[in-house]
Each structure stands twice: as structure tokens, then as C-alpha cells.
Amino acid sequence: MGAKIRLGILGGGGDSLIGVLHRIASAMYDKYQVVGGVFNPIWEENIGFAEKIGLPTNRIYKDFDTLIAEELKLPVSERMQVVSILTPNFLHFPMAKKLLENGFNVICEKPMTTTFEEAKILHATLKMAKTVFAVTYTYTGYPMVRQMRELVKEGALGKIQKVDAQYYQGWINPIIHDREKRSTTWRLNPEKSGISCCIGDIGTHAFDMLEYVSGLKIEAVLADLNYLYEDNKMDIDGTVMLRCSHNVKGLICASQIATGEENSFIVKIYGERAGLKWEQENPNFLYLMEDGKPMRVLKPGHTYNSDLSLDGTKLPPGHPEGIFDSMGNIYKGVAKAINKEPYDHGEYPTIIDGVRGMNFIEKAVESHRKGNVWVNIEEVE
Numbered sequence: 001m002g003a004k005i006r007l008g009i010l011g012g013g014g015d016s017l018i019g020v021l022h023r024i025a026s027a028m029y030d031k032y033q034v035v036g037g038v039f040n041p042i043w044e045e046n047i048g049f050a051e052k053i054g055l056p057t058n059r060i061y062k063d064f065d066t067l068i069a070e071e072l073k074l075p076v077s078e079r080m081q082v083v084s085i086l087t088p089n090f091l092h093f094p095m096a097k098k099l100l101e102n103g104f105n106v107i108c109e110k111p112m113t114t115t116f117e118e119a120k121i122l123h124a125t126l127k128m129a130k131t132v133f134a135v136t137y138t139y140t141g142y143p144m145v146r147q148m149r150e151l152v153k154e155g156a157l158g159k160i161q162k163v164d165a166q167y168y169q170g171w172i173n174p175i176i177h178d179r180e181k182r183s184t185t186w187r188l189n190p191e192k193s194g195i196s197c198c199i200g201d202i203g204t205h206a207f208d209m210l211e212y213v214s215g216l217k218i219e220a221v222l223a224d225l226n227y228l229y230e231d232n233k234m235d236i237d238g239t240v241m242l243r244c245s246h247n248v249k250g251l252i253c254a255s256q257i258a259t260g261e262e263n264s265f266i267v268k269i270y271g272e273r274a275g276l277k278w279e280q281e282n283p284n285f286l287y288l289m290e291d292g293k294p295m296r297v298l299k300p301g302h303t304y305n306s307d308l309s310l311d312g313t314k315l316p317p318g319h320p321e322g323i324f325d326s327m328g329n330i331y332k333g334v335a336k337a338i339n340k341e342p343y344d345h346g347e348y349p350t351i352i353d354g355v356r357g358m359n360f361i362e363k364a365v366e367s368h369r370k371g372n373v374w375v376n377i378e379e380v381e
């Protein structure tokens with residue numbers, strides 16, 4: 001193996017939810033080394049966090065403009081090769097665009113931008129930059145999600161008849177009923193979050209996941225969203241009917257007011273011959289269901305799994321693979337792309353997935369606002 005890929009991080013400071021997941025995932029296969037970044041817009045917290053996690057502070061910058069300017073002064077052999085963007089949503093677009101324009105590879109949290117228009121601009125910028133761009137739809141990295149994709153691809157289910165994803169959380173319940181709290185969280189502020197909270201945050205995971213495992217394209221949506229309070233501008237719950245390619249119909253149910261739910265993301269694909277079901281809270285079990293037969297439970301690490309699934313499994317069967325492993329697999333795929341090694345298209349979500357995700361969010365909100373009508377998802381090339 002050659003030298004490690006030099007990784008910079010924007011956001012993901014000690015106060016964040018997602019930072020630790022990316023740092024550990026990047027280290028998992030010994031492919032990356034974090035060399036610097038901007039963890040927090042407040043300097044003392046930024047530098048303090050870098051010191052706390054034992055990073056040299058010479059490449060901790062005060063903001064992302066300074067990061068780019070200073071990194072460009074370094075020889076290519078020392079410069080950051082890829083930068084992960086883990087900030088609130090509204091910063092993804094300006095950060096990613098400028099990074100691409102200056103030749104960096106980018107790993108970006110979802111939702112990729114705050115509007116579909118921004119997503120299309122980013123796509124055009126990437127075509128010019130010709131670097132690697134990944135969007136971290138984390139759950140696609142799980143070994144049994146990869147196995148689900150491969151089983152569907154090889155025809156184990158027969159013709160697909162129905163796709164269904166339910167993503168239920170309850171975390172916003174204590175916030176939404178408190179006027180002060182619901183007016184101060186960034187996730188309910190359209191300027192920081194974009195036009196949608198629930199569909200933008202978790203509905204977009206469900207959309208990407210259904211396309212990832214089924215191989216279908218979602219072509220049109222009809223949404224009914226829930227805001228609960230007049231002064232709340234952001235959906236916190238929604239049901240979206242789907243029309244997919246090959247005349248397949250489906251459903252996405254997403255909620256952040258499913259009181260008591262934690263991270264209940266359940267994905268189901270039903271074909272003529274069999275069905276598959278996967279649950280994020282028990283990610284090592286993939287249920288294979290057939291008419292008249294006992295349900296079978298497929299698990300990671302066994303040789304009956306596909307190469308794509310086994311490539312994302314580090315230990316023998318019986319050692320649970322969790323969300324850190326899932327994100328680690330995405331970082332591994334991105335490393336292959338950066339190092340120009342062969343890789344499978346299922347190894348990491350690309351900018352196309354990011355653009356389609358933004359299109360889904362906008363079309364779901366449009367459908368709701370127009371009185372729950374069918375709205376088409378645009379093709380992305």
C-alpha cells in the first residue's frame with residue numbers, strides 16, 4: 001500500500017453528531033490520515049478540539065477560504081487530497097464548489113446542498129474538475145444492504161413488484177412542541193437546512209436507499225407532509241407515494257415525530273418470487289422471504305454473500321458490523337477511486353445520487369404545496 005490519503009475535515013467538531021463517525025470511518029482501513037481542517041467557526045473551539053484529538057495544529061485554519069488558500073501554497077505531494085464536509089447543510093454548496101474549483105476531491109454529507117439548482121451547479125462544476133465526489137448516504141455501506149442490492153441484481157426476487165422504506169425517528173418531538181426550541185434549532189431553519197427538515201434529512205436516505213437496492217429509478221412522487229404548527233416552516237413528518245421505472249409502485253414514510261422511535265430505518269423490496277427486508281437497528285440480519293417457505297436470515301461474512309458485501313466485511317461471521325463499519329466502507333470505496341484502483345459502482349454514492357436526492361426533496365415539497373399531486377423527478381446525466 002502507498003502513502004495514506006491526506007484528508008481535511010470541515011465541521012464535525014467536538015459539539016457535532018457526525019464528526020466522530022467520519023474520523024473513525026476514515027481510519028478504519030488505514031487508507032486516510034487526517035491532516036487538518038476547520039472543525040468549528042469559533043477559533044478557540046476549533047483549535048481546542050484539534051488539540052484534544054491529538055492533531056498537529058499547523059493545518060487547522062480559521063475558515064474554509066483560508067484552508068483552501070493555504071493548502072494551495074503547499075506542494076501537491078503535501079496538500080490535502082480530499083476534504084470531508086460535515087457542516088450544517090447551507091455550507092455544503094459553497095464549500096464543495098470552491099473545493100472542486102481548486103482541484104480537491106470531496107466527500108460531502110447529505111443533503112448535498114440546500115436546493116436542486118445548487119446541486120446541478122455542483123454537478124457541472126465536478127464535470128470540469130474531474131475529481132472524485134462522494135455523498136455519504138451512510139447506510140448503503142452496510143454489508144447486508146450491499147447483499148440486498150446484489151441479490152436483486154442477480155434476479156433472486158424475480159420481477160420487482162413493490163418497494164417500501166420507512167424511516168422513523170422521534171428526536172424532534174420534545175423540540176417541536178416548545179416554541180423557543182423549535183425557533184432556534186438549525187434543522188428547522190430554512191436558511192440553514194433548506195426547504196425541508198424530515199424529507200431533506202431522512203426521506204432523502206430512504207429515496208437513495210430504494211434506488212440503490214432495487215436498481216430502479218423513482219420517476220414521480222406524490223407527497224403529504226406534516227408541519228404540526230403554523231409557525232413551523234419545515235416538515236417534520238411525511239408520506240410519499242412513488243412511481244418507479246418498470247411500473248413499480250412504492251412508498252416512503254419518514255417521520256421525526258414518531259415518539260419513542262430512535263433510528264428505525266426499514267427497507268423492503270418485494271418481487272414475484274421473494275421479498276427482502278433489512279432493518280438499520282439490526283443491520284446484520286437480511287431477511288429473505290418466500291411463499292410457503294420458512295424465512296431465512298442472511299448474515300455478513302459468509303461465503304454465500306456477494307463480493308461487494310464481503311469486501312465490506314472485515315471479520316469472520318458473528319462479529320457485528322455497525323454504522324462505523326458502514327461509513328468505513330464508503331470511505332474505502334472513495335479511496336479506491338482517488339487512488340485510481342478498480343471499484344464497484346455500489347461502493348460509494350456519487351454526485352448523481354446527491355443531485356437526485358435534492359430533486360426528490362424539492363419535488364416532494366412541491367407535490368405537497370400543490371395539494372398532493374404527482375410531480376416528476378428529473379433525469380440526471
Ligand SMILES: NC(=O)c1ccc[n+]([C@@H]2O[C@H](COP(=O)([O-])OP(=O)(O)OC[C@H]3O[C@@H](n4cnc5c(N)ncnc54)[C@H](O)[C@@H]3O)[C@@H](O)[C@H]2O)c1
Nearest residue numbers: 011012013016017018038039040041086087089109110138
Ligand atoms: N449520513 C448521515 O447519516 C448523517 C447523520 C447525521 C447528520 N448528517 C449530516 O451531517 C451534517 C452535519 O450534521 P450534524 O448533526 O453533525 O450537525 P451538528 O450541528 O451536530 O454539527 C455541525 C458541526 O459543524 C461545525 N460548523 C458549523 N459552521 C461551521 C463553519 N462555518 N466551518 C466549520 N465548521 C462549522 C459546528 O461547529 C459543528 O461541529 C448535516 O448536513 C447532516 O444532514 C448525516
